[in-house]
Amino acid sequence: MKKVLLTLYSVYGLLVFLLTFLALLPFFLLAIFVKPFEGLAAPLNFIWARVFFFFLFLNRTKLYFEEKVNSKQRYLFCANHTSYLDIPTVGLIWHNFKFIGKASLRKVPLWGFMYSRLHILVDRGSLRSRHNSWLKVKEAIHKGFSVVFFPEGGILSKNPPHMVNFKEGSFRIAVEEQIPIVPITIPYNHILLPDKMPLTMHPGRVEIHVHKAIWPTGTDDKAVAELKQKVRAVIENKLEEIGAYEGR
Template identity: 45%
Template sequence: MKILRVIHTSYGLLVFAILFLLLFPFLLIPIVFPKHFKLVGILNRWWARLLLFFVFIPFHVEYRRKLDKKKQYIFCANHFSYMDIPTAGLNHHNTVFVGKNEIEKIPLFGYMYSRLHITVDRSKLKSRYTSLKRSLEAIEEGKSLAIFPEGGIVTEKEPVMGRFKDGAFRVAIDKQIAIVPVTIPYNWIILPADQFLLRWHPLKVIFHEPIETTGLTLDDVDALKDKVFRTIDEELKRHIATRYTPTNIVNNEYRSRTAG
């Protein structure tokens, strides 16, 4: 029933706000002392886990290969839902986000986001250039990045991805660091972009094997972009084609949440 979804969504927004206010004093630490940027990923992880726990969404985090905690990566995920942002925060690797500048308009939250993450106005060439420059600087500072290469929620028919922008792949090649494709198969069901009403469904996120960029040049951007796109797209299609009922997912795939 729609009224139950409205109640669930309103409750979820309240939980999101309360958790943010509780964590905000700790988020000030990396804002004031940038060298402690790894706290951003740690706090994002706890925020995401607590949010999903309190809104009763079971989740499962799957890694196709164990990532080297000492290495940097660029994580590229499909983007069909606003739920993708906390989902990306479940990453065991500490990351900063590259996201749309509209987030800066949210009171207090926008202040935090603009100082700890990288924002971009894709309608302005200067902003795109600045975000690319800041992304390169972030890599030089030892950070890993989480990017939605579609440039926002652009699809008109979930779960069909939009075309990828070049930015993430240019940064990865320029800095010769690996890209990790990330598939988020069910969030378009949990929080549809065109309704913004929660629907109960288990959440899953798959971190694929890293795709190395060693030896690649900017001439390889399109090939790299296509490889990442196909990796995510094939996984999406596989999940949709073999989709379990919610009951079976809970009983089999989501019995234990991934720790760490």
């Protein structure tokens, strides 16, 4: 019976995702095809995330901010990544940002088109794609956007919420552009939507911790390594502090 209920809940979650996306699609298309409206994408993501989780979890979402996010400051937001729920979860933060995501997301019908036009996709197996995404991230920053990245490079951990090694690309951008990184800890999404096939939703509460911004302390390779270490330590310490490694 439990398996049947979870299957029904998963189907319901998919329908909520699709219906809320379709309802907002005309506005996403406006943001795609009319350049002056490109900035609509971020508030649309926020609205979509709020509506999605309202119907999915009866609005049981909890955001913790160590300090207020400055709407006029450009950031690199750095989050651990264990579930497909992580993207809408980060969307709960009100800020003008673009995501860096895997190139394979382009294959998702309709949604993938929207995502690829409004955000930045990268094929980590292609040197050319990595270089192009690097340029697009810098271009977005110079236009005034913040950028969200998952430093593990995907959902790769075999034992979440334990993390795999961080890739250094985004930390190097932060050092080169001298902008701060905001670490984000998402402790329980791997329980709500495990990265296993078939994808199965579990009811529960989404929780997200937005930490204090960390500024680069230099402009060389040492500054990149230090920034990466500091950001990882913040996320790991929060996971340990709230008991995420032991589960709920």
